[in-house]
Amino acid sequence: MHRSYFLFEKQTTEITPQLLGAEIVRVFTYRKNELVFHLKGKEEFYLKISIDVNYPYFILSGFHNIRQPKLELFGPLYGETIVKAEIKPHDKQLLLRSEHYNMFSIFYGSHPNILLLDQDLNLVESFKDDLPQVVPEKDSENVFDFRTIPKERLTKLLEAEPHQKLGYFLRRHCRAINKTMAWEIIFRLNLKEDTPLSRLDGADALLNVFNQLSAEFSAQGCYLYYIEDRLQKIAPFHLRHLESTGQMVTKEFATVNEAWQRFAEEKPLSQKFNSLYKTCQQAIEKRLTYLRQSLQKLAAAQDITRFKQEAELKGNLLLTFKHRIKKGASKVVVDNVFSPQQEKIEIKLNPKLSVVENANRYFNKYKNVRERMEISKIKRQTLEKELKEIEALQEKLSGSTRLKKLEQLHRQIIERGLIQNPDAKKQKDTLYAHRFMRIILDPDWDVYVGKNDRNNEMLTFSFAHKWDVWLHAQGVPGSHVIIRVPRRDLHPPAKIIEQAARIAAAYSKARHSSTVPVMYTEARYVRRLRKGAPGAVSVQNEKVIFVEPLKLNG
Incomplete structure (x- = not known):
């Protein structure tokens, strides 16, 4: 409704008495899309006109010192007196006329603008360089003002289109009515948008609603509608369809100017909330989709034992x-001689290999079943834990009603890497756990793996707690690995240390070795090498364990 013609009309009616006779002291702009007229009547005041496509307005405000740099415009108007102020009927064009000039404020179209014209309507100056292309609305006998239409004419229009939908009829035939107004009329009729006109049972019910809205429009007052603290709508009359939901808080103002001024101040914050909410929602939903799809793929490949039995059967x-x-055959169909049913089985072959080589390929396909199952379990636990965390973020988001809390949630999502940090270049490295590779070995034990030398440095000396367990493949370059210890009095079980050591071996230069020595100690016993490269360390009180690399991505 903040772009509704009826709001523009009611505001013009209210402020015209104060504008008439006021002297134009100067005209300037100090922020995008807003032109300020410094006026002097009984006292000094401002007329602020915004031609922002999303939030247009023209409001009066008290005189105050504006410290921001100003660009002065429309010099020929200085010293002129406003003699006329009007809104073009059923169109959002505000006309201010002085003794020698006309000012047209055009609030719609691809190039909204404020034009200064002389008495012959020749262009003298414009606020914006792009001149608007105004297409006059064509008059039609089928279009009417809902406040003045006679019953006979409305009846004729309704009878001409008995099967037409009510919502379409209102927007097509009622001058300047938008969707919100159409919904309000339909709500007051206790009908639906797709109700056919034949259900109206004549024009009386519709005329009754028209008269209600017309009376509210003529009365003083304007209304703002909020969800929690977020401004949603402004209207020159009651929006009963919103008030009936129980979710809206309505604030009534004595004048349109007062309400519109509040709207112009608060709506950008509401818009910021909505934009931030949508960004967070999209990032969360995208990550949830990825996690759920990954778990589905794991579930599909979960029955490794059965796959091994099928491969061994084909080999035999x-x-x-x-x-x-x-x-040279690419496939073969044979009888399953190992089954009582003797069913047919199709076996795919590599035509470049012999039959025996193809058989060995099937025998070796699932030879490391135990390791595959272990890797599958670790991946599943990692995905499931993150899924719970992202679902918790989603629940927090759905309960976010204040901008401050939403901004905190937005920062958490950035920390997880789900949204690119717009200020990443300006900020120093921060201790985000999600900068490192995270692996869940058990519901109680999280493992973090450095991704490069600088990342290793952050992991060990900025992120790790003193009592966390630090691991690294001995004698070869590789990733730093941390077992996060929740409390000082807890110690990781031997199985967890062994698995973390296998991961450290897999993320080292010795990943292709059959057995790799891995040292581990508490993080407090790891020291930077003086003048050493990032990630270079010295270690004390370490222990060594020999393990086979656990290649999670192998």
């Missing part, structure tokens, strides 16, 4: 029928 069948299979 190939050896059984090796003399019947033609060389």
Whole structure:
């Protein structure tokens, strides 16, 4: 409703008495899309006109010192007196006329603007360089002002389109009515937007609602509608369809000017909230989709034992029928001689390999079942824990009603890397846990892996607690690994240390070795090497464990 013609009309009616006879002292701009007229009547005051496409307005405000740099415009107006102020009927064009000039404020179209014209309507100056292309609204006998239409004419229009939907009829035939006004009329009729006109049972009910709105429009007052502290709507009459929801808080103001001034101050904050909310919502939903899809893929590949049995069966069948299979075949169908049903089984072959080599390929396909199952379990635990955390963020977001709390949540989402930090270049490295690779070995034990030398430095000396367990492959370059210890009096079980050591071995230069020595100690016993490269350290009180690398991405 903040762009509704009826709001513009009511504001013009209210402020015209104060504008008439006022002297134009100067005209200037100090912020985007707003032109300020410094006026002097009985006292000095400002007329502020915004041609912002999203939030247009023209409001009066008391005179005060504006310290921001100003660009002065419309010099020929200085010293002129306003003799006329009007809004073009059913159009959002504000006309201010002085003794020798006309000022047109055009609030719609692709190029809204404020134009200074002489008495012959020749362009003298414009606020914006892009001149608007104003297309006059064509008059039509089928278009009417809801406040003045006679019953006979309305009845004729309704009878001409009995199957037309009510919502479409209102927006098509009522001058300057927008969607919000159409919804209000439909709500007061206790009907629906797609109700056919034939259900109206004549024009009386519609005329009754028109008269209600017209009376409220003519009365003093204007209304702002809030959800929590977030400003949603401004209207020159009651919006019953919003008030009936129980979610809206209504604030009544004595004048449109007072309400519109508050709207102009608060709506940008509400817009910021909505924009931030949408950004957070999209980031969370995108991550949730990824996590759920990843868990589904893991679940599909979970039955590794069954896959191994099927592969071994195919290998044995190939050896059984090796003399019947033609060389260079890409597939073969054989009877399952190991089953009482003797069902047919299709086996895909690599035509470049012999039958025996193809059989060995099937035998070796799932030879490390135990390790595969362990890796699958670790991946599942990692994904499931993050899924719970992201779902908790989603719940926090749905309960966020204040900008301050939403900004805090937005920072958390940035810390997780779900949204790119717009100020990343300006900020120093911060201790975000999500800068490191995170692996869940058990519901109680999180493992963090450095991604490079600088990341290793942050992990060990900025993120790790003194009592966390630090691990690194011995004698070779590799990632620093941390087992996060929740409390000082807790110690990771031997199994957790072994798994973390296998991860440290896998993220080192010795990842292809069959056995790798990995040292571990508490993080407090790790020291930077003086004048050493990032990530270079000396270690005390370490222990060494020999493990096979656990290649999570292998």
